[in-house]
Amino acid sequence: MNCKHLKECGSCTLFMPYDEQVKLKLDLVSENFGEFYDGGFEFFTSNSTHYRTRAEFGIWHDNDKISYTMNHAHGGKLCIDECLKVSDKIFTIMPKLLSKISENDNLKQKLFGVEFLQSSSEVLITLLYHKKLDESYLNDIRNLADALEVKILARSRKVKILSDELDLKDELNINGKKFELKLSETAFTQPNKAINEKMISWAGECVCDSDDLLELYCGHGNFTIPLSFKFNRVLATEISKSSIANAKQNCQINGVSNTKFLRMSADELMSAFNKEREFNRLKDIDIFDYNFTHVLVDPPRAGLSKSVIEFIKNYENIIYISCCMDSLKRDLKHLNKTHKVLKFGVFDQFANTHHVECGVLLKRF
Ligand SMILES: C[S@@+](CC[C@H](N)C(=O)[O-])C[C@H]1O[C@@H](n2cnc3c(N)ncnc32)[C@H](O)[C@@H]1O
Structure with a gap:
């Protein structure tokens, strides 16, 4: 990657042509997971630049000048003026945003971070402040949003000021079939849209002889909605309130009627299945009435808790999506029994x- 901040910026850690990166990652995966799998590892490549549809930067103040920052590869902060990993749209907006904010003391003072989120419908920029914001900022924020043709959310402790109503929707194209999913500005979204579509399609290919699906860590229904068409019924759970609210709307938007979304932590769900606790949230639903042929898990970096592993071991097919090789390896040591x-x-x-x-697709012996 032809980045002027390469090796100084801590965000990128591989400095080699993309085909060598692919080889290195494949070697890494075979070394770590060869003990669990003797088949071929399928590799899904990405664009090596401009692939991120969400990104966060710090802001550095040097007298009147402000700059974006990232963590320096050797500690501390590094001022950067561009990042080649962000989408073309975010890449174009970044310098314009900085220049507009530089001209306005109200918007500049005490700004400490900027987050970008690009959906198919719009770009949302969140400005993070170490000062008390009030409605007097609304005009400045609206003018900035109009000038850049984006939505702006300014946040400080307990205060949110939004330039305009949000309509964050992502369009997914899964093997030619289109889905429209409403996103939340605060909750998790997959950072690389093109790869996300490949993951969903891959997960769909893991499904055969299906009846019902149990999904844990479902977010706003990123996998759930496209996969729901392959199952009789789906029960999907997630801890984030805003993600579940969007997931329920995403059922309506996409005409999905066989899916129930529940806001529950994975461990709460385990206590419900183990009949250790009763939940008001479950009063209208019989979780024991499902015939789960498949379980899909996409946990955070920490991976699965012992109780989740003990529970999902009972099911025929497990589709495990993981963003952390260490926790995946730890969990596969149990699941491969x-x-x-x-x-x-x-x-x-x-x-x-x-x-x-x-x-990873796992099948019970
Ligand atoms: C890697 S994300 C995957 C989300 C979703 N599958 C997607 O593709 O957008 C992990 C999700 O787990 C949720 N989460 C984190 N801890 C959780 C817990 N203890 N129980 C249930 N969900 C949790 C997060 O809110 C987040 O939405």
Whole structure:
């Protein structure tokens, strides 16, 4: 990657042509997971630049001048004027935003961070402040949003000021079929849209002889909605309130009627299945009435808790999407006592870094 901040900026850690990165990641995956899987690892490549549809930067103040910052590769902060990993649209907006903010003391003072989120419908820029914001900022924020043709959200402790109503929707194209998903500005979204579509399609290919699906860590229904068409019924759970609210709307938007979304942590759901606790949220639903042929998990970096592993071990097919090789390896050490790995996909969500996203299909012996 022809980046002027290469090796100084801590965000990228692989400095080699993309085909060599692919080889390195494949070697890394075979070294780590060869003990669980003797088949071929499928690798899904990404664009090596301009692939990120969400990104966060710090802001550095030097007298009147402000700059974007990233963590320096050797500690501390590094001022940067561009990042080649962000989408073309975010890349174009970044300098314009900085220049507009520089001209306006109100917007500039105490600004400490900027987040970009690009959906198919719009770009949202969140400005993070270390000062009390009030409605007097609204005009400045609206003018900035109009000038850049984006939506702006300014945030400080307990205060949010929005330039205009948000309409964050992503259009996914999964094997020619289109889905429209409403996103939340604060909750998780997959950072690399093209790779996300490949992961969903891959997960769909893991499904055969299906009846019902249980999904944990479902977010706003990124996998759930496209996969719901392959199942009789779906039960999907997630801890984030805003993600679940969007997931429910996403059912309506996409005409999905066989899916129930529940806001529950994975461990709460386990206590409900183990009949250790009763939940008001479950009063209208019989979780024991499902015939789960497949379980899909896409946990955060920490991976699965012991109780989740103990529970999902009982099911025929497990589709495990993981963004952390260490926790995946730890969890496969348990799951491979009851299940065999049938398929292993490697998704290059984060080109130019050592991070690897994996998809594993496990089948009970
Ligand atoms: C890697 S994201 C995947 C989200 C979704 N599958 C997607 O593709 O957008 C992990 C999700 O787990 C949720 N989460 C984190 N801790 C959780 C917990 N203890 N129980 C349930 N969900 C949790 C997060 O809110 C986040 O939406």
